Amino acid sequence: xxxxxxxxxxxxxxxxxxxxxxxxxxxxxxxxxxxxxxxxxxxxxxxxxxxxxxxxxxxxxxxxxxxxxxxxxxxxxxxxxxxxxxxxxxxxxxxxxxxxxxxxxxxxxxxxxxxxxxxxxxxxxxxxxxxxxxxxxxxxxxxxxxxxxxxxxxxxxxxxxxxxxxxxxxxxxxxxxxxxxxxxxxxxxxxxxxxxxxxxxxxxxxxxxxxxxxxxxxxxxxxxxxxxxxxxxxxxxxxxxxxxxxxxxxxxxxxxxxxxxxxxxxxx
Amino acid sequence: xxxxxxxxxxxxxxxxxxxxxxxxxxxxxxxxxxxxxxxxxxxxxxxxxxxxxxxxxxxxxxxxxxxxxxxxxxxxxxxxxxxxxxxxxxxxxxxxxxxxxxxxxxxxxxxxxxxxxxxxxxxxxxxxxxxxxxxxxxxxxxxxxxxxxxxxxxxxxxxxxxxxxxxxxxxxxxxxxxxxxxxxxxxxxxxxxxxxxxxxxxxxxxxxxxxxxxxxxxxxxxxxxxxxxxxxxxxxxxxxxxxxxxxxxxxxxxxxxxxxxxxxxx
Numbered sequence: 001x002x003x004x005x006x007x008x009x010x011x012x013x014x015x016x017x018x019x020x021x022x023x024x025x026x027x028x029x030x031x032x033x034x035x036x037x038x039x040x041x042x043x044x045x046x047x048x049x050x051x052x053x054x055x056x057x058x059x060x061x062x063x064x065x066x067x068x069x070x071x072x073x074x075x076x077x078x079x080x081x082x083x084x085x086x087x088x089x090x091x092x093x094x095x096x097x098x099x100x101x102x103x104x105x106x107x108x109x110x111x112x113x114x115x116x117x118x119x120x121x122x123x124x125x126x127x128x129x130x131x132x133x134x135x136x137x138x139x140x141x142x143x144x145x146x147x148x149x150x151x152x153x154x155x156x157x158x159x160x161x162x163x164x165x166x167x168x169x170x171x172x173x174x175x176x177x178x179x180x181x182x183x184x185x186x187x188x189x190x191x192x193x194x195x196x197x198x199x200x201x202x203x204x205x206x207x208x209x210x211x212x213x214x215x216x217x218x219x220x221x222x223x224x225x226x227x228x229x230x231x232x233x234x235x236x237x238x239x240x241x242x243x244x245x246x247x248x249x250x251x252x253x254x255x256x257x258x259x260x261x262x263x264x265x266x267x268x
Numbered sequence: 269x270x271x272x273x274x275x276x277x278x279x280x281x282x283x284x285x286x287x288x289x290x291x292x293x294x295x296x297x298x299x300x301x302x303x304x305x306x307x308x309x310x311x312x313x314x315x316x317x318x319x320x321x322x323x324x325x326x327x328x329x330x331x332x333x334x335x336x337x338x339x340x341x342x343x344x345x346x347x348x349x350x351x352x353x354x355x356x357x358x359x360x361x362x363x364x365x366x367x368x369x370x371x372x373x374x375x376x377x378x379x380x381x382x383x384x385x386x387x388x389x390x391x392x393x394x395x396x397x398x399x400x401x402x403x404x405x406x407x408x409x410x411x412x413x414x415x416x417x418x419x420x421x422x423x424x425x426x427x428x429x430x431x432x433x434x435x436x437x438x439x440x441x442x443x444x445x446x447x448x449x450x451x452x453x454x455x456x457x458x459x460x461x462x463x464x465x466x467x468x469x470x471x472x473x474x475x476x477x478x479x480x481x482x483x484x485x486x487x488x489x490x491x492x493x494x495x496x497x498x499x500x501x502x503x504x505x506x507x508x509x510x511x512x513x514x515x516x517x518x519x520x521x522x523x524x525x526x527x528x529x530x531x532x533x534x
Contacts, residue, residue, distance in 0.1 A: 032360065082284065147379045154373050157360055161351060164320040165374030165426075166344045212406055213361050 009237065011131055012123035012190075016229035016247070018134040019190045019199065022141060022183045024225030027204030028217045030180055033156045038075065038177070040197035041090035042184045045071040047193050048097035049185075050118055051104035061129060065185045071097060072181040076174055121192030121244030123233065130189045137182050144179060152176060153214060190229075191244030202251035203228070206258050224254055270297040272331075273430055273461040274319060279328035281314055288314050290484050292328070301452060301462040303472040303492075306482035312465045313352070315482065316432050319463075320349055332430070345375040348428030350419050350436045358408050364418055365403040368393055371422035393421040396451060412439035420448070424455075431455065433464040437471075449475040 030039055048071075049064025056063065071093050079086040105113065117125050145152070154162035155172045162169040180200070187196040207220030232247030239246075274296040281289040288311045296302050304312055317323045318330055321337035321344075330336065333343045340347075348371070362370075368390045369382055376382050394400040397417040407415065416439040423431060431452075437445050445468065452462055453475055466472045473479065473492035480489040488495065 032357075150370075150373050150376070150382070151378060153362075154370060157362065157367075157370060158351075158356065160317075160322060160355070161349060161370070162373065164322055164344075164347070164349050165371070166340075167374050167378065208361065211361055213363060213366070217361055 008124050008126070009233075011126045011128070012233055012243065013230065015123075015126050015131055015134055015190050016233050016243075017226050018131075018138055019183075019187050020203070020225035020227075020229030020247075021222055022134070022138060023187055023200045024203040024207070024221035025141060025145060025218055026176075026179055026183050027200050027202075027225075028208065028214060028221055029152055029156055029176060030200055031204045031208055032214075033176070035177070035180060036197065036201045037087055037090050038072065039180055039184055039200045041075070041094040042068050042072045042181045043188055043193050043196035043200075044094050045097035046185055046188045046196075047101035047118065048099075048104075049101075050113075051101035051108075051110075054110050054113060055104050055108045059129070061133060061185070061189065064188070065133075065182070067097075068181045068185050069178055072177050073174060076177045117192070118188070119192050119194050120242050121188075121190055121195060123190065123236075123243045126189060130186070134186045134189075137186055141179060141183065144175065148172065148175075191247055195244045195248045198248040199225070199229075199251065202248070202255055206251070206255040209255075209258050209262050224251070228254060270299055271334075272297050273300075273333060274463065275329065275331040275334075276315075276319075277329040279315075279318065279330055280326045281311070281318060281323065282326055288484065289318075292482070292484075292486050294480055294486050294489060296461060296463055298461055299456060299459050301456045301475060301477045302464070302489075303469075303476040303479045304463060304465045304482055305467070305469055305472075305479060310483040312482055313434055316349075316434055316463070316465065319432060320347065343429075345426055346429040348423030348426055348431045350423045350431070350433040352434045353412070353416050353419060353439050356407075356415075356419075358415065360407060362407050363403070364394070364399065364405050364407060364410065365390055367407050367418055368421045368425050371425040375426050389425050389427065390421075393424040396424055397421045413441055413444060416440050417448075420451075428460060431460055431462045431464075433462070433466075435465050435467065437466065437468055445471050 030036060045068050046064040049067030050060040052058070052067055053060035053063030075086065075089045075093055078084050078089055105115075114122060114125065116122075151162075151167055151172045154167055155169050155176060159169045159173065184196050184200060187199055191199050203221040203225035204217065206224050207217040211217035211220050228250040229247055232250045233243050235250070236243035236246040272295050274294065276292055276294040279289055279292040280287070292311075292315065304315070306312055314323060318325055319332055319337055321340065324338070332340060332347070335341070335343065365387075369386060371393075372382065372386050372389060376386060391400060391403070394403055397420050399414060399417055399421060402410065402414065407418065410418065416436065420433075420436060423433070437448055440448055449471065452464070456462055464472065464476070469479070473495070476492055478489060479492050479495040480486050481495065
């Protein structure tokens with residue numbers, strides 16, 4: 001029986017491809033708009049969200065989805081305050097949401113939670129609901145990228161000029177943060193909370209070393225993201241090691257390879 | 269008498285509790301070319317941002333095309349804005365043509381795609397700053413001066429009725445300053461109203477209709493020869509390092525070699 005015959009492996013491959021693609025596309029804007037740390041903060045907030053789900057009796061994917069959206073939009077709103085810097089807020093949210101998760105799990109005396117699976121990913125645990133969520137999110141992301149591509153470019157390149165020319169840049173900044181949060185939550189299901197932000201940033205950062213334009217960067221990142229996800233899954237299956245870690249290590253390898261073999265990274 | 273395009277009356281603005289603009293009044297009429305000068309921290313950029321509706325006036329009246337800046341409607345698309353070059357990431361992955369096109373994004377409308385007329389406007393704007401041949405180059409591959417001209421082309425891409433420039437010649441080599449100001453004069457003749465923040469007092473005096481001196485407040489707005497003649501000229505060009513007295517503290521605004529020729533040779 002081939003690897004593809006296994007139902008969990010089918011789901012894992014499909015989820016891996018979708019997540020790799022989602023991260024690649026939104027990751028280009030994440031890297032250009034310097035939201036990498038925000039991505040890391042959001043993924044760690046998923047831990048608090050999962051614990052909340054267990055305590056409140058809500059599906060943990062739903063609870064972490066809502067929780068991460070609230071945390072990320074909360075950071076984005078507070079960061080507009082002159083005295084608060086975004087990285088400070090992310091730094092606070094990063095640890096406090098993890099603390100909340102650990103605290104709730106302790107208080108509720110939850111014993112049967114696969115903590116390691118949530119933190120580092122567990123491809124065996126990918127459900128049909130996860131897949132469905134990933135597919136729906138792909139549709140939503142593609143819709144926004146197709147219709148509001150130029151608005152996202154403006155928000156990233158020159159928010160002030162965009163505002164001056166009548167584009168609702170604030171609304172699109174929030175939309176971008178919400179999209180990043182959504183992608184991160186789905187990604188945590190495949191590679192885990194700790195490694196999700198790596199998958200968000202790596203393909204885009206690799207692509208941007210060589211790409212001339214944003215569409216080109218998206219294409220390069222897409223190829224890289226899907227390839228490392230697929231290769232990582234198979235390698236993990238063959239070697240019987242955690243898939244998330246394998247995917248991220250492959251991605252890091254490609255990033256370093258491109259960096260070393262590029263005579264001039266980010267030309268210009 | 270031409271219609272006023274910019275009307276500012278008794279404007280106050282503060283960042284938190286630090287006052288930046290106090291009792292600023294300034295009128296710029298249609299087709300006028302006004303230079304705004306003043307030391308660093310005088311509030312020049314802040315004034316521009318208020319005119320663009322990016323910052324709210326704390327007190328006072330601000331009208332652009334007769335309307336409040338935050339409520340300009342479609343008139344907003346008739347403003348060309350040239351921000352400072354340092355505002356941009358020079359390595360942003362975008363071609364010159366696409367970059368100039370971003371100037372029209374607001375005009376094109378949210379969720380809509382640029383059409384042929386948009387690209388034609390981009391090419392015309394690039395032609396005006398003599399950069400059309402570099403259209404497919406990356407922004408990061410251009411020199412500082414070329415990037416500066418790209419910013420101007422970006423503002424021109426909307427066929428502005430009002431052009432607001434924040435130090436548009438800082439990265440342009442001195443030889444090209446004249447051609448830049450010639451371009452502004454050409455736009456002025458086409459009826460464009462122009463407000464330029466500049467440290468280039470000597471050069472801009474030849475082109476501007478009037479010069480407004482800002483240091484928290486506009487303390488003079490006169491014809492160039494009045495601003496830079498007599499005591500002012502001596503203060504400006506008498507020493508190798510020129511000082512400009514705004515309020516109590518003298519500030520350096522221009523540093524150029526001693527010039528024998530007087531105003532005509534500036």
